[in-house]
Amino acid sequence: MEIENTESEETSETGQLEDAKKKPEVIYVSSFPPHLQRLLQMLFWRRPAFSKADDLFCTNFIDAAIPHIVIEEGAKGCRWVRKSDDPILWLAHTDTAHNQEGRQGYLLTQDKSRALAGCTESALGGDDTAGVWLLLELIKAGVGGTFGFMRGEERGGIGSKAMVDCMSKDWFKRFVMAISLDRRGTGSIITRQMGQETCSSEFAEDLARVLDIGMKPDPTGSFTDSYNFRGLIPECTNLSVGFAGEHTQHESLDLVHLTRLRKRLIKRWRDIARIKARRTPTIEREWGFGNIWRFGSGSVGGEKDRLLELVTQWPHRATILLRRQGIGADNFWDLPTRVHTTKKDKK
Ligand SMILES: [Zn+2]
Numbered sequence: 245m246e247i248e249n250t251e252s253e254e255t256s257e258t259g260q261l262e263d264a265k266k267k268p269e270v271i272y273v274s275s276f277p278p279h280l281q282r283l284l285q286m287l288f289w290r291r292p293a294f295s296k297a298d299d300l301f302c303t304n305f306i307d308a309a310i311p312h313i314v315i316e317e318g319a320k321g322c323r324w325v326r327k328s329d330d331p332i333l334w335l336a337h338t339d340t341a342h343n344q345e346g347r348q349g350y351l352l353t354q355d356k357s358r359a360l361a362g363c364t365e366s367a368l369g370g371d372d373t374a375g376v377w378l379l380l381e382l383i384k385a386g387v388g389g390t391f392g393f394m395r396g397e398e399r400g401g402i403g404s405k406a407m408v409d410c411m412s413k414d415w416f417k418r419f420v421m422a423i424s425l426d427r428r429g430t431g432s433i434i435t436r437q438m439g440q441e442t443c444s445s446e447f448a449e450d451l452a453r454v455l456d457i458g459m460k461p462d463p464t465g466s467f468t469d470s471y472n473f474r475g476l477i478p479e480c481t482n483l484s485v486g487f488a489g490e491h492t493q494h495e496s497l498d499l500v501h502l503t504r505l506r507k508r509l510i511k512r513w514r515d516i517a518r519i520k521a522r523r524t525p526t527i528e529r530e531w532g533f534g535n536i537w538r539f540g541s542g543s544v545g546g547e548k549d550r551l552l553e554l555v556t557q558w559p560h561r562a563t564i565l566l567r568r569q570g571i572g573a574d575n576f577w578d579l580p581t582r583v584h585t586t587k588k589d590k591k
Contacts (some may be wrong), residue, residue: 269354275356279506280499282305283377283499285305286301286305286373286377287350287359288348289340289347289348289369290346290348291338291340291369292340292343293339293395294395295339296345297346298339299321301338302338306323306338307323309380309383310325310380310383312325313325316407316410318409319410320395320402320403320406321395322392322394324392325390326391327383327386327387327389330388330513331389331421331517332388332419332517333389333392333419333473334379334382334387335392335404335422335423335424335425335426335469336376336393336425336426337375337393337395337403338372338376339398339399340369340372341491341560342367342369343366344366348366348369357499357500358496359496359499361493367495368487368496370487370495371426371490371495372425372485374425374486374502375426375485376393378485378502379393381510387509387510387513392404392407392469394407397426400467401471401472403469404469404471404472408472408475408476413476416476416477419473421521422479422481423516424468424469424480424481424482425482425483426468426469427468427485428484428488428490429486430459430486431459432459432464432482432483433448433451433452433455433459433462433481433482434465434482435461435465435481437467437468437471437474438466438553441528442465442471442479442480442523443481447519447522447523448460448461448481449461450519450520451481451516454512454516455509455512457504459484465482466556474527475525475526476525477525478524478525485501485505486500486501491558492560
């Protein structure tokens with residue numbers, strides 16, 4: 245009581261004034277164009293791979309929207325639907341990088357151009373809610389090809405690996421291209437993943453020309469589901485869908501880019517389906533915890549190289565682990581990378 249009646253009253257008054265100034269205007273989902281409302285509803289769900297929320301999300305948003313969706317036995321709950329014989333396999337993943345499942349709030353900028361993580365200490369989940377939404381929009385608009393809703397991508401592409409195992413080689417033969425809609429930023433058409441070419445630059449350049457929204461071939465891809473099809477499908481790429489800072493509480497989603505990409509894919513998909521493949525499906529190396537493979541300048545990969553690959557694939561997780569060990573941006577260069585041990589230490 246005493247505290248309330250003294251100096252703190254002034255500060256709380258100032259505080260209230262500040263709060264009033266800062267109070268955000270409420271933006272209702274219903275004030276968005278109808279096609280974006282579904283996306284905004286989907287972003288309320290945090291969906292760690294194979295969680296109950298991930299399952300419910302699949303039932304409520306995917307199965308309910310698409311009649312005749314197929315769930316193959318052994319495909320870890322991945323869904324696919326064949327809309328036409330066109331040689332495109334469109335891909336997105338249903339899981340998000342959240343640790344905890346359930347509903348969440350998030351923020352929208354006043355100009356309605358971006359969604360931002362904000363109300364919780366976790367990511368927005370634009371990765372890969374944006375991709376799933378795009379697949380649904382393309383299906384609704386009558387775009388052709390086969391659509392794959394993958395599970396467990398965030399845990400190393402569990403679903404797409406299972407698809408490779410449970411589908412016949414013939415099933416994959418009809419595809420010239422696997423297009424994942426799961427890349428950060430607004431400008432990338434990914435040509436390499438995990439250090440391997442998965443899509444030819446010629447194909448990526450043709451795709452860039454057809455899309456004509458400033459997207460360009462980009463060799464800096466890490467990993468997404470289309471990587472797992474690189475030995476079966478000639479051109480395996482990943483397109484920027486507008487999220488940034490994914491897997492962190494700073495994640496945002498560029499709704500302007502996503503809307504523009506949706507429009508272009510719907511308008512030009514027939515021209516995309518006609519782009520010629522130049523790459524031969526190959527697996528340069530198999531990656532996995534127990535595998536030996538070559539990385540960079542030809543050294544035989546051991547535990548150190550596998551760790552480097554994991555850090556490249558999961559930079560945000562690596563950052564969290566480093567910070568937990570007390571290594572941050574301020575002391576990143578301070579600690580020696582070589583540790584000199586004396587004979588005494590070795591004993
Ligand atoms: Zn993703």
